[in-house]
Amino acid sequence: MNVYDSERMAEALSRDGYRETTDIAQADLVILNTCHIREKAAEKVYSDLGRIRDVKDARKRDGKETVIAVAGCVAQAEGREITTRQPAVNLVIGPQSYHRLPELIARTETTKERIVETEFPGDEKFERMKTPRRVSSPSAFLTVQEGCDKFCTFCVVPYTRGAEFSRPLAKLEAEARELTAAGARELVLLGQNVNAYHGEGPGGRSVGLAELIRSLANIDGVERIRYMTSHPRDMDDDLIAAHADVPQLMPFLHLPVQSGSDRMLAAMNRKHTAAEYIDLIARVRAARPDIALSSDFIVGFPGETDQDAEDTLALVRAVGFAQAFSFKYSPRPGTPASSLEDQVPEDVKSERLQRLQALLDEQQSDFNSRCLGDVVPVLFERRGRQPGEFVGRTPYLQLVHAAADGDLVGRMANVAVTDVRRLSLSGVVQSGVIAAA
Structure with a gap:
């Protein structure tokens, strides 16, 4: 989603004559688009700001002004603390205010004031960011939903992205047509909790993600559709059926489980059990037997025991994943879990993560190995490092x-x-053969 937001910011700024550069010393404007989901990501912001401040000072000695903006979830969570810790920052802007970016940059250039803008007008953001979509890859991001109402105890998203907001079906259809006209062949539907999508459809009725997917699949030029990230509680029968019925919907599902321990899942406020997750996966596989599964795991959540860690390994063995993301628990300020007692020691987290990742790596290797000798349809996105x-x-x-x-x-x-x-x-590319999606 941050990639999508960065693209939209660049598109909005292009109307004012800005163009992207790979050389920070040439940049009149530097924007850090940030993530607050883990502590290391947030702390990296301040480390990077120190280096950018040095570039700003060097440019000033040459008579050049530089505007530094911090955007995204760290901006939303920390607000004015950012300008206090790093006075070189001119603008702090939350993820729901990007439509105001050009005017706020102009204002800080004129008045030299440091501006903090962290409101939550999600619908206004998309309504006003109507610049033509640019496509740099045949696979294009399309944000359909933002925010989350689940309030998992480890997660900052409800506090940095706000409540769930879904874009109207007609607006998404129009943007999808714009993307395909610009060269996109695959649409990746994005949301903090994308399968909770409930946008306004024809006649004002509510439309779910499955109906949105079916509608987008009817647009000329849409050959592949993916979506992420999902919550098990919102994986309904219609969406499962879409995996069987819609050829453009790719056989890949990222469905975070976080833990295989019911005790940990309850502490995380996930509202599902390990058995319910395994049953859900069985229903998905019944609809689409060849589906590849991905998930997220948190290791070392407060109070996690050796048995809880073993329960997670047992779930991984029971499900079988094509890929997965796994992390040590990182306390995020303001979340309920950050104040829980019985925090797990760092060395214990590391050992448990190592064991989990070894199993997940083995499953990913096994999944890929089963493709040896197969002929698979590939959508090529970019040139590689080697000639040709x-x-x-x-x-x-x-x-x-x-x-x-x-x-x-x-x-x-x-x-x-x-x-x-x-x-x-x-x-090896099969000569003269163009694949189906």
Whole structure:
């Protein structure tokens, strides 16, 4: 979602003559778009701001002014604390106020005041950010929902992104057509809790994610659809059926479980049990047997015992994942879990994470190994590092490297898999064959 937001900010600023640069010493405006989900990400902001301040000072000695803005969830959570800790920052702007970015930058340039803007007008944000969408890849992000009402005890999202807000179906259809007209062939539907989508549809009725997917699949040029990130509580029968019925919906599901221990799940306020999650996965697989599964895991949540950690490993073995993200618990200020007693020692977290990641890595390698010798449809997204090499993704979100004459970027082609690694596949493009989605 931060990638999507960064793209939209760049599009809005382009109307005022701004263009992106890879050389920070040439930048009149530097924006840090931040994440607050883990402590390291938040602390990295202040480390980066120190380096950017030095660039700003050097440019000032050459008679050049530099505006520094901090955007995203750290901006929302910490507000004026950022300008207090780092006075070189001119603007702090939360994720629901990006539509005001051009006017706020102009204001700080004129008045030299430091501005903090952290309101929550989500609907106004999307209504006013109507700049033409730019497409730099055949796979394009489309934010359909923001915010979360679940209030998991470890999570800052309800406090930094606000309550759940879903965009109207007609607005999303229009943006999707704009993206496909600009060259997108795959749409990745985004939301902090994307399967809680409940946008306004025809006649003012509420539309769920499954109906949104079916509608977008009918748009010319939409060949692939993905969505993330989901919550098990919102994985309804219609959405499961869409995985069986909609050819454009890719057989890949990222469905965070966080833990395999019912005791930990209750402490996290997840409102589901390990057995319910496993049953849900069985229903999804019944609808789409070849689906690849991904998840999130938190290791070392306060009060986690050795048995709780073993329960998580047991769930991983029971489900089988194609890939997953796993992290040590990181207390976030203001969340209920941050004040819980019985915090797990760091060395214990590290040992448990190592064991979990070893199992997840083994499952990812096994999943990829089963593709050896298969012919898979690949949507190529970019050039690789080697001459003539291109990089794309399978329907299961695996990275694929393949060589070809000409230009494969933006094209779909069948690839025979000849080599398998844990994180990627390599193969040979089947000449004269353009793949189905």
